[in-house]
Amino acid sequence: LSGGSWREKLAQRQVPMLAPALLVWGLLxxxxxxxxxxxxxxxxxxxxxRPDFTLKNYAATFTDYGDVLAITLLTALAIAGVTSLIxxxxxxxxxxxxxxxxxFLLFATLIALFGGYLVKIYAWKSILGRDGIINGLLLWxxxxxxxxxxxxxSQGAVVVTLTYFLLxxxxxxxxxxxxxxxxxxxxxxRDLGATSFAAARDIVLPLSVRGxxxxxLFSFLISAGDYVTPRFVGxxxxxxxxxxxxxxxxxxxxPMGSAMSFTLLxxxxxxxxxxxxxxxxxxxx
Amino acid sequence: MRISPVxxxxxxxxxxxxxxxxxxxxxxxxxxxFNASALTSFPLSGFTTGWYAKLFAHRSFxxxxxxxxxxxxxxxxxxxxxxxxxxxxxxxxxSKAAHGxxxxxxxxxxxxxxxxxxxxxxxxxxxxxxxxxxxxxxLGQLVVILPFVIAILYARLSGFDWSLIESAHDLGATPVVSxxxxxxxxxxxxxxGAALIAMSLSLDDFVITFFTIGSGNTLPTLVxxxxxxxxxxTINAIATLLLALSIGSTILALKLIDYRR
Numbered sequence: 001l002s003g004g005s006w007r008e009k010l011a012q013r014q015v016p017m018l019a020p021a022l023l024v025w026g027l028l029x030x031x032x033x034x035x036x037x038x039x040x041x042x043x044x045x046x047x048x049x050r051p052d053f054t055l056k057n058y059a060a061t062f063t064d065y066g067d068v069l070a071i072t073l074l075t076a077l078a079i080a081g082v083t084s085l086i087x088x089x090x091x092x093x094x095x096x097x098x099x100x101x102x103x104f105l106l107f108a109t110l111i112a113l114f115g116g117y118l119v120k121i122y123a124w125k126s127i128l129g130r131d132g133i134i135n136g137l138l139l140w141x142x143x144x145x146x147x148x149x150x151x152x153x154s155q156g157a158v159v160v161t162l163t164y165f166l167l168x169x170x171x172x173x174x175x176x177x178x179x180x181x182x183x184x185x186x187x188x189x190r191d192l193g194a195t196s197f198a199a200a201r202d203i204v205l206p207l208s209v210r211g212x213x214x215x216x217l218f219s220f221l222i223s224a225g226d227y228v229t230p231r232f233v234g235x236x237x238x239x240x241x242x243x244x245x246x247x248x249x250x251x252x253x254x255p256m257g258s259a260m261s262f263t264l265l266x267x268x269x270x271x272x273x274x275x276x277x278x279x280x281x282x283x284x285x
Numbered sequence: 286m287r288i289s290p291v292x293x294x295x296x297x298x299x300x301x302x303x304x305x306x307x308x309x310x311x312x313x314x315x316x317x318x319f320n321a322s323a324l325t326s327f328p329l330s331g332f333t334t335g336w337y338a339k340l341f342a343h344r345s346f347x348x349x350x351x352x353x354x355x356x357x358x359x360x361x362x363x364x365x366x367x368x369x370x371x372x373x374x375x376x377x378x379x380s381k382a383a384h385g386x387x388x389x390x391x392x393x394x395x396x397x398x399x400x401x402x403x404x405x406x407x408x409x410x411x412x413x414x415x416x417x418x419x420x421x422x423x424l425g426q427l428v429v430i431l432p433f434v435i436a437i438l439y440a441r442l443s444g445f446d447w448s449l450i451e452s453a454h455d456l457g458a459t460p461v462v463s464x465x466x467x468x469x470x471x472x473x474x475x476x477x478g479a480a481l482i483a484m485s486l487s488l489d490d491f492v493i494t495f496f497t498i499g500s501g502n503t504l505p506t507l508v509x510x511x512x513x514x515x516x517x518x519t520i521n522a523i524a525t526l527l528l529a530l531s532i533g534s535t536i537l538a539l540k541l542i543d544y545r546r
Contacts, residue, residue: 017374020367021390021435028428029393029401032408036400039407049411090303097296105300110539112307114531116489118505119524122512123310126317126521131324133313167307196292218395225397228491232512241399248403248496258407261400 040258047252057259065243065260072224072240073267075155079162080220086163087170087215091208092200094171095178096186106175112168118228124161125232128152158234162223169222170215177211178204206283213279217272224268240264311528318521336522343519345510349502352419356494356503357487359423360430361480368434368479375435376442387439391432401428402496409497417499425497430486434479437542441475478541485531485538 043052061069094105127133128151135147151157181204189199205212223229227241240260247257318337322330340346371390375383393401405425409415445468453463469476491505498506504527511520 017370018386019370021371021431024367024427024431025390025393028405028424032404032412033396033400035412036404036407039411086303089299093296093300093303097293098300101300105304107539108304108308111532111535112311114485114489114535115311116505116524116527116531118491118508118512119314119527120310122508122520122524123314125512127310127313136324164306164310167303221395221397225399227399228509241397244399244403248406254403254407254411257403261403265396265400 036258037262039255040262042255044253044255049254057256058263060256061260061263065240068238068240068243069264069267071155071238072264073271075158075239076220076224076268077271079159079166079223080216082159083163083166083170083219084212084216087167088174088208088212090167091171091174091178091211092204094175095181096200096204109168109171109175113172117165120165121161121229121232124157124164125152128157128160128233152233155234155238158229158238161229161233162219162226165229166219166222170219173214173218174208174211177208181207209279209283213276216275220272220275221268224264314521315525315528317518318525320518323518336518340519340522340526345502345507346523349504349507352501353488353503353505356419356422356426357484359419360426360487361483363423364427364431364434364483365438365476365480368431368438369476371435372438372442375439376445377447380443383439383443387436390435393428394432398429398490398492401425402493405493406496417497418501419498421497421499422494422503425493426487426490429490429493430483433486434483437479437482438472438475441472441542445472474541478538481534481538481541485534488527488531 039049040057041053041055042049043054043056044050090105090109094102094109098105125132129135130147130149130152132152134151135144138144139147185203186199189203190196194202225241227239227245230239230242241264244257244260244264247253247260316329319332319334320329321333321335375386378386402425405421405428406417409417409421415421449467449471450463453467454460458466488504491509494503495506495509502510504523508520508523508527511517511523
């Protein structure tokens with residue numbers, strides 16, 4: 001029996017092997033998302049959802065929540081920008097600058113990936129809060145006499161907290177795309193007189209742009225859709241996620257919540273596509 | 286590589302700063318779970334295990350812990366079985382097709398959990414009319430955790446030497462025998478690692494659980510209920526337990542999967 005025909009026989013069995021995963025994807029991801037999209041065109045009368053085909057939920061999203069949507073996208077953009085920048089430099093340090101400490105830094109990053117989403121956000125609430133750790137330290141050391149209220153319940157606190165949460169997720173894909181870049185290539189550039197900055201810009205960056213893309217995409221989408229962080233450290237009514245969640249836990253206006261979700265997704269997608277375009281234009285130059 | 290001493294120390298300072306930023310907040314959570322004062326702040330006021338005692342006496346703690354573990358085991362078991370089948374299927378596809386299929390299967394990881402959560406809530410309640418509870422939590426978590434498991438297992442299997450299976454086959458082994466006696470021993474560490482990562486992702490999950498559980502609690506939804514009101518060191522205690530569970534299983538998993546690959 002030749003290897004080739006064995007391969008072919010195996011190849012025919014791929015589809016049933018993928019079936020359970022495709023079933024989960026289709027029945028529990030694609031189908032719920034599709035029916036959720038349908039609900040966004042329904043209407044609500046007397047607190048009950050009724051089949052309909054109306055665009056008024058989308059219209060209301062823009063008129064009632066247009067400003068929140070803009071703030072949400074700008075905040076998510078800031079978070080994704082800061083996170084990608086720090087993550088890129090850190091991944092670069094692990095791969096090219098840390099030498100034998102690289103493995104340790106990578107391990108620490110992988111550990112930081114876990115530890116709990118809520119726990120991490122709660123940690124920042126206790127760090128930034130009025131009775132929190134920073135205020136406690138400053139009062140204790142006599143730098144201030146009154147606790148600072150400005151640390152928490154601001155858009156800045158949301159940016160810091162989500163950057164902290166997303167950083168390990170952003171470092172890993174960037175590091176992954178830098179791993180395969182050969183040291184010889186950079187050595188060669190240096191031998192030909194390139195500064196280490198020029199080598200990083202002209203060799204490392206183009207070869208690791210895929211990882212940077214994934215990091216930006218992930219950080220942007222996750223922070224645009226977050227509602228726990230604004231609730232804990234951002235004073236609540238600042239991000240779209242908060243208002244979407246409210247439609248489900250208190251408002252019982254699911255069609256409205258659905259229209260808000262898809263508007264947010266569509267706008268996020270637009271931003272991500274723009275980012276890719278700008279990044280590619282920038283690299284080609 | 287030639288780096289000037291100034292640049293080198295600047296890189297060290299930067300790397301240490303990022304490392305501290307990524308790890309210090311969680312260390313503080315652990316520290317304050319053993320601090321006597323009810324205030325989560327400095328100066329420290331003495332060692333206590335009282336917050337743990339208070340937590341263990343909490344009416345909702347034990348049911349939440351048992352729910353978390355039941356869901357975690359179920360999600361780990363199902364996602365590793367379905368994930369292994371999928372990864373084997375993908376590993377036999379042409380690499381380009383496999384990566385395309387993997388991108389599609391991983392799409393749920395990119396969607397904000399809030400959207401996945403509310404979509405599942407409306408689907409379960411309105412479309413299929415099933416009562417919310419632990420089974421719906423398991424199904425919901427599977428949507429986002431299965432892609433992780435597939436990606437981990439595919440990374441291992443894409444480098445698998447299929448000629449081993451061919452040899453077993455040529456020597457007369459049935460597919461089942463060649464799987465259990467050739468493939469399984471080789472990939473067992475990765476399988477256990479993937480199961481542990483699925484478990485810790487499940488223990489961590491808040492958003493999807495929150496929307497699909499109906500009534501009842503897991504540890505994260507219990508933290509949510511407690512943390513919304515005030516800063517309470519009992520939360521630090523429960524957070525430390527979650528941390529120990531998820532980091533413990535992650536470290537074990539990373540030891541089993543060669544994470545540098």
